[in-house]
Amino acid sequence: MIALSHTAGTPHLASALSCLDLLTTAYYSAMRFDPARTDDPARDRLIFSKGHAIPALYAVLHDIGVISDALLADYNRDGAVLAEQPAPFCAPGVEVATGSLGHGLPIGIGMALSGRIRGDDRRVFVLMSDGECNEGSVWEAAMFAPAQKLDRLCVLIDFNKWQATGRSREVMAIDPFVEKWRAFGWSAHEVDGHDPAAISAILENFPDGSGRPIAIVGHTVKGKGVSFMEDDNNWHYKVPDRDAFLRAWSELGQPEEEALALLEAAQPAGAH
Amino acid sequence: MRNAFADELLKIALEDPKVVMLSGDIGNRLFDKFKEQAPERFFNCGVAEANLIGVAAGLAMDGLRPVAYTIVPFITARCLEQIRVDLCYHNLPVTVVGVGGGLSYASLGGTHHACEDLAMLRCLPEMDVYAPADAMEVRGCLRSALSNDSPAYVRIGKKREPVFHKSVPDCRPGGSVQLKPGADAVLLACGNILPVVMEAAERLASQGIEAAVHSAYGVKPLDDALLTRAFRDYPVVATVEEHTLLGGYGSAVAEWLADRPDPAAARARLLRMGTGDSFLHEAGSQAHARRRFGLTPKAIGERVEQALAQSRDAVGA
Numbered sequence: 312m313i314a315l316s317h318t319a320g321t322p323h324l325a326s327a328l329s330c331l332d333l334l335t336t337a338y339y340s341a342m343r344f345d346p347a348r349t350d351d352p353a354r355d356r357l358i359f360s361k362g363h364a365i366p367a368l369y370a371v372l373h374d375i376g377v378i379s380d381a382l383l384a385d386y387n388r389d390g391a392v393l394a395e396q397p398a399p400f401c402a403p404g405v406e407v408a409t410g411s412l413g414h415g416l417p418i419g420i421g422m423a424l425s426g427r428i429r430g431d432d433r434r435v436f437v438l439m440s441d442g443e444c445n446e447g448s449v450w451e452a453a454m455f456a457p458a459q460k461l462d463r464l465c466v467l468i469d470f471n472k473w474q475a476t477g478r479s480r481e482v483m484a485i486d487p488f489v490e491k492w493r494a495f496g497w498s499a500h501e502v503d504g505h506d507p508a509a510i511s512a513i514l515e516n517f518p519d520g521s522g523r524p525i526a527i528v529g530h531t532v533k534g535k536g537v538s539f540m541e542d543d544n545n546w547h548y549k550v551p552d553r554d555a556f557l558r559a560w561s562e563l564g565q566p567e568e569e570a571l572a573l574l575e576a577a578q579p580a581g582a583h
Numbered sequence: 584m585r586n587a588f589a590d591e592l593l594k595i596a597l598e599d600p601k602v603v604m605l606s607g608d609i610g611n612r613l614f615d616k617f618k619e620q621a622p623e624r625f626f627n628c629g630v631a632e633a634n635l636i637g638v639a640a641g642l643a644m645d646g647l648r649p650v651a652y653t654i655v656p657f658i659t660a661r662c663l664e665q666i667r668v669d670l671c672y673h674n675l676p677v678t679v680v681g682v683g684g685g686l687s688y689a690s691l692g693g694t695h696h697a698c699e700d701l702a703m704l705r706c707l708p709e710m711d712v713y714a715p716a717d718a719m720e721v722r723g724c725l726r727s728a729l730s731n732d733s734p735a736y737v738r739i740g741k742k743r744e745p746v747f748h749k750s751v752p753d754c755r756p757g758g759s760v761q762l763k764p765g766a767d768a769v770l771l772a773c774g775n776i777l778p779v780v781m782e783a784a785e786r787l788a789s790q791g792i793e794a795a796v797h798s799a800y801g802v803k804p805l806d807d808a809l810l811t812r813a814f815r816d817y818p819v820v821a822t823v824e825e826h827t828l829l830g831g832y833g834s835a836v837a838e839w840l841a842d843r844p845d846p847a848a849a850r851a852r853l854l855r856m857g858t859g860d861s862f863l864h865e866a867g868s869q870a871h872a873r874r875r876f877g878l879t880p881k882a883i884g885e886r887v888e889q890a891l892a893q894s895r896d897a898v899g900a
Contacts, residue, residue, distance in 0.1 A: 352645070399673040406644070411668050417634040418669060421641015421649075428603070428623055428647065448665070451631035455638070459626070 312366045313537070313563075314570075317556040318577035319387035321395045325534035325546035327367040329504075330438060330469035333529050334359075336507045337436050337467060338371050341514035346376045349403030353431035356422055358407050360415025361440040361469065362396045365405075369393055372404045384576065413446025415439060416466060420456050423464045434463045434517065442474030445483050450495070457496030462518040465525040466497075469504060471533040473544045492526035504529020537562055584739040584775070585682050587718035589613045591725050592650060596621050602729065603642050605635050607653030609682070632662040639677045640669035648676055648729055654688070655681035655697030655738060663703055670734040671707045677735075678728040679704075684714065684738040684775055685825020686858070689872035696872075697738070698858045701773075702830025704736040705803045711735040711756045712803040714774030714824070714832070717746045720800050723754030731756060740775035747777065747798070757804035765793035768887050769817045771809075773799045773824035773832035779873065780823050782880035787887060794887060802832050805839055814840065814849035818894040821854040821887050825878065828857045854890050856883060 312331075316324040334357075338344065342355040359368040369386065372378040378393070382402065385391040392401050396410030407418050419437040426433040443449060456464055470488065472479055480486055492499040498521050502509045510529065517525050533547070534540030537559040551559060553574070560570040593616055596602040603624045604617055618625045628635040632653060639649040651658060658681045659666070670677045681700060688695035705712050711733055713724040721739050728735035735756075752760050762777070763784055772780035777798050784794045797809060799822070813820045822833035833855030843849045858876045865875075873879060877886075 408668070408672055411664065413633070414637055414665065414669060417637020417665070418641040418644070420634070421638040421643075422645055423641075424626070424638065425642050425645035425647055428642075429645070448633035448637065451629075451634035452637065455628060455631060455634055458629075 312370050313551060313556060313559045314573050315366045315369070315386050317551045317553070318573065319395070320550050321366070321387055322548045322550055323363040324549075324551065325540050325544070326361065326364040326440065326471070328535045328537065328540065329471040329531040329533045330361065330364055330440070331367050331535070332505045332507055333467045333469055333510060333527075333531070334367055334371055334438060336510040337438070337514070338375065340507070340511040341517070342434075342436065344404070349377060352429070353426075353433050355434045355436065356406050356419070357436040357438060358409070358415040358419045359405070359438050360409050361412065361438065361443055362409030364440075365395075365397050365409070368405065372402065377404045378402050412440075412443040413448040416449055416452040416456075419464060420452055420459070420461060423456075423461045424459065426463065432463070434465065436465050436467060438467045438469065440474075441468060441470045441472065441479045441485060441488070444468070444485060445474070453492065453495045453497070456524045460522045461524045462522050465514070465517055465527065468526065468528045469531050470528050471531045473533045473547065475547055489528045492528065496523060497526040498523045499526045499528065501528050501530070504531035505535060584715070584718050584721045584744055585610070585613060585742055587721045588680060588682070588725060588739055589617065591722040593617045593620065595726065595729055596624060599648065599729070601646065601648040603647050603649045605639055605649055605651045607632055607635055607657060609653050632657050633665050636662045636665035637669050640665075640673060640675055643675035643677045644673065648678070650678045650680055650729070652680045652682065654683045654695060655700050656695065659700040659703055659736070666704070666734070667707055671709045674709045674733055676732050678725070679734070679736045680725070681736065681738050682741065684740055686869045686872040687741040687775060689863070689867060689869040693862045693864070696863065698825060698827045699830070700736075700738060701802050701824070701826050701832060702834070705830065705835060709733045710803065713737045713754070713800050714802050715739060715754075715800045716772060716774055716777035716798040717744055717748060719746060719748035719751050720754065720760070720798060722751045724800055727754040727756065727758070738774060744775060745778045747781070754800065757801040757806050759797045759799045759801055759806040759809045761795065761797050763794075763796040765795035767792045767817070768794040768819040768821065768891060769813045770794050770796045770883075770887070771799045771813070771820065771822045771832070771836070772796060773802060773822065773826070776823050776825050776878060779878060779880055780883065783883035783887070786880050786884040790888070792888065792891065799832060802835060805835055810836060810839055814851045817851050819854060819887060819890045820851045821856060821883070821890070823856045823878065823883060825873070826857050827860060828855050829860060831857055833857055852890050852894050854886060856886065
């Protein structure tokens with residue numbers, strides 16, 4: 312993701328880093344999602360609703376072999392399939408073209424209702440950000456899902472305490488955040504959003520037998536994993552230059568030759 | 584029209600198990616039979632239209648055929664961005680049905696007047712737009728919308744409008760139906776204003792002017808063949824709609840006309856009639872609101888006569 316952000320010149324890196332543990336836990340230990348059968352009608356679906364951070368999903372789908380090296384290498388180039396925010400049906404696993412906030416949860420409800428109508432046992436995950444919960448459509452959906460007893464629906468909230476230009480707790484009165492979801496009729500959980508074991512412990516019990524949808528509020532750190540990006544909201548928009556990229560790369564314990572090779576390969580893009 | 588909508592929708596739903604009905608908490612008792620016969624495919628989504636459209640999108644992404652229904656301003660302007668992104672950007676087969684088109688709900692005030700919807704929906708990529716004129720056209724347009732794979736908007740009136748067709752016309756995107764022949768002028772009525780336009784044509788006939796009347800239910804795409812003939816064969820083409828002149832059917836026809844490659848083959852004078860660029864700040868019935876906007880048989884007839892006289896003068900000069 313850091314390489315993508317640097318080579319393609321795209322922002323929102325810190326937003327992608329904060330949600331990564333929630334995302335990987337869903338894909339690697341909870342979801343029924345066969346990379347060889349991405350069109351299985353009964354597959355578990357994950358809607359990546361905070362579309363500005365989509366490189367996180369591209370990276371995961373690349374890691375599990377759904378997105379090819381070639382497709383990823385073309386990220387954000389003129390005419391490429393994978394854009395800075397995803398186009399409709401651009402790649403398997405990218406279920407929805409997000410980018411406008413507050414759209415994922417209503418669509419997820421539709422997919423969950425469809426599963427009920429069709430009688431399959433799919434589950435639907437919707438990954439959202441705390442800033443996204445400013446949108447009224449989120450709360451329209453938050454009231455509707457429990458009314459329909461959609462216990463096969465789960466929202467994963469990347470609660471990194473920042474939105475684009477301010478502290479999310481100050482811009483809007485989102486607290487008490489977990490209690491809000493509970494009051495709306497959800498089985499609400501609070502968890503360290505960077506603790507895969509804790510997240511998957513909740514997901515092991517999904518649906519949880521209560522008849523309610525599940526909300527997992529994950530406490531996260533914006534820019535997680537790179538010391539100089541952590542909790543620094545400038546990295547919402549900032550694009551790492553060559554030096555920042557190499558520093559981040561080395562902090563993550565990756566060999567420098569690989570970084571240099573990536574830079575070499577990315578030269579023709581000239582996207583920034 | 585709304586009873587015809589509910590009745591036809593149930594028929595289609597019983598033929599096609601993919602059809603799902605989403606209501607924005609309106610139509611008390613209107614969907615009782617649907618709820619009885621296909622309860623698993625009826626959802627009252629509450630007064631939450633943004634969510635309603637998103638839910639419809641999620642269902643359609645999965646191959647179902649949702650119909651999203653509430654009053655025009657709330658199923659269009661209120662959730663326009665959801666329609667644009669969820670339905671149009673993804674090009675999903677969702678049929679958005681707005682009840683109370685134009686001035687149908689005049690007495691409910693400006694919040695319920697619906698004179699900008701065609702403009703807003705027409706400019707969205709992938710979207711087909713229908714404005715049926717009577718209960719039979721509602722049935723035909725609904726069938727057409729649900730049989731196509733793109734998003735569609737069907738703008739209907741309210742209840743107890745006059746019915747002009749004896750049977751359900753075979754509707755298609757960009758279609759129209761002739762209601763009355765005539766050689767002197769052609770009136771293109773868009774949507775629920777048709778009864779007024781028919782009366783205007785009768786008035787004109789009583790003065791020796793035979794005006795053809797077409798119900799132009801296809802707002803997007805337009806009926807290219809109809810417009811080609813109209814502008815070739817008549818001196819005056821009049822569009823009439825319960826919609827602002829900014830961006831509605833008349834605007835669409837004007838755009839069509841402006842883009843003709845051969846102006847000589849389109850010599851008719853275009854006369855556009857609709858609501859004004861203003862809100863109506865007073866109480867009153869649909870008939871009253873129509874009078875305030877000059878949408879009466881008399882006013883329409885007079886404008887057509889005047890235009891005909893001008894075009895005769897122009898030819899004479």
